[in-house]
């Protein structure tokens with residue numbers, strides 16, 4: 001189940017991606033939804049033994065799965081979580097409650113099966129794919145220079161693309177990276193302006209001095225980079241992290257492979273925000289699993305026009321909120337595929353509706 005090396009046959013999905021411009025072209029030519037697949041599912045939904053619309057968002061989930069899986073019978077047989085780990089140069093400013101070395105320790109924990117994401121993935125029966133992104137070479141301190149060169153950014157995007165299993169029913173992107181709530185806040189501040197304090201939260205649980213420094217790092221990042229960024233991909237290169245770029249790559253590969261995506265918390269949201277800023281169509285195949293306790297996440301979700309499925313006060317990352325929402329998706333599919341129809345119980349549909 002657990003895969004840290006690239007054991008799956010290459011999909012070759014990233015073969016034409018060698019520059020940010022290649023990614024821009026890709027974002028402008030993504031496959032569209034298959035409305036035809038939804039027609040059968042809507043018809044069946046009307047026959048099921050329940051008042052019309054009474055399963056609320058579970059019904060919406062089923063139609064969304066059919067639309068993006070291109071199947072008239074939705075499938076949750078093979079969910080996947082892709083966890084990406086990266087290190088951040090800005091940790092030198094002491095903006096996290098934990099040292100950067102925890103990123104690598106947590107990757108070992110993922111591999112041994114001891115993290116929260118391992119337990120939740122087991123609950124869902126999800127394949128876990130773990131990719132480390134050059135942990136020994138943190139990104140550059142983005143208060144001084146761009147976090148990544150174009151090549152580094154494109155490499156991370158490609159790693160994300162290649163992690164997605166073409167046979168997945170649902171893909172949940174997750175991340176681990178000490179310092180990455182600062183990076184996510186800087187991404188949002190560069191894209192949507194506002195005040196740094198709109199986007200900065202307490203991450204792993206920082207004290208007041210660390211919070212003030214974090215605000216300052218985000219302010220400096222905007223001051224240094226705002227004149228040179230033209231779109232969300234530039235923003236990712238200038239103030240993102242490799243694991244954040246990899247999540248963006250995984251989200252886009254999933255679209256190409258007809259795999260719907262369940263987004264996770266604030267950092268995953270920042271990856272999605274950068275894609276949305278570059279091409280708003282690029283997130284149509286995504287739902288949001290949960291609303292994070294990081295305050296910037298709610299603002300971000302308003303900006304990208306998405307409503308989370310769950311609200312559990314999580315602020316862990318790793319893909320945990322997305323996988324929990326995957327359990328709701330499984331429940332929706334089980335109802336849709338297994339409920340009896342009005343005919344089966346001897347009730348005419350005209351009476352039922």
Ligand SMILES: O=C(O)c1ccc[n+]([C@@H]2O[C@H](COP(=O)([O-])O)[C@@H](O)[C@H]2O)c1
Nearest residue numbers: 096177179180181203204265266292317
């Ligand atoms: O997903 C979230 O919304 C979330 C909110 C707060 C913290 N995290 C996790 O905590 C780490 C980043 O926190 P920090 O304080 O080091 O920036 C990183 O590994 C994230 O996975 C994740």
Ligand SMILES: Cc1cc2nc[nH]c2cc1C
Nearest residue numbers: 098102176204316317318
């Ligand atoms: C222990 C720990 C686990 C995490 N998982 C995701 N981010 C994390 C940050 C820390 C500090």
